[in-house]
Amino acid sequence: MNADSATRARWRLVEIWGDTADLGHLGWSIVIGVAVSLAGYLVASRVLASAVSTPELARAYAMLAGLGGCVVSGLICAKLFTPKREVVEGTEADPRWREEVLAELAGEHGDLGSMDDLPPAVVREMKELEIYDLFASYKPRSRNAEGAAP
Numbered sequence: 001m002n003a004d005s006a007t008r009a010r011w012r013l014v015e016i017w018g019d020t021a022d023l024g025h026l027g028w029s030i031v032i033g034v035a036v037s038l039a040g041y042l043v044a045s046r047v048l049a050s051a052v053s054t055p056e057l058a059r060a061y062a063m064l065a066g067l068g069g070c071v072v073s074g075l076i077c078a079k080l081f082t083p084k085r086e087v088v089e090g091t092e093a094d095p096r097w098r099e100e101v102l103a104e105l106a107g108e109h110g111d112l113g114s115m116d117d118l119p120p121a122v123v124r125e126m127k128e129l130e131i132y133d134l135f136a137s138y139k140p141r142s143r144n145a146e147g148a149a150p
Helices: 003-011 023-051 055-080 095-109 120-128 132-136 143-147
Strands: 013-016 019-022
Touching (some): 023 055, 095 132
């Protein structure tokens, strides 16, 4: 892939609600969503017009069918268009960065608390995520130590 095609590929990607989407796939997803949900509404409206006693009730059920069409179109689009995000897990992280993050958490919330106060389920989950040792070994720096030269 040359630089020009990489630039074009990046131009096609947009961030929506904290996620990355391809403009072409987004457009097709909107078209599919409108078509499937509108078709569900119109078919249900026609079928229910003769099956339900009042027109208002038929329209209400048809709207539910339209909402069901939204769910179906979401499933269709999820199958057709794969996610565009790339999750990269680094094998090595800078320990100073982790220290800074923990210090920021402690600064925002006062104190991180004691690991002994955590319920067993939380401890188990932290160990599965391999972050238990990180929190257990965290020792907040004193104010004097932060200002002192190393």
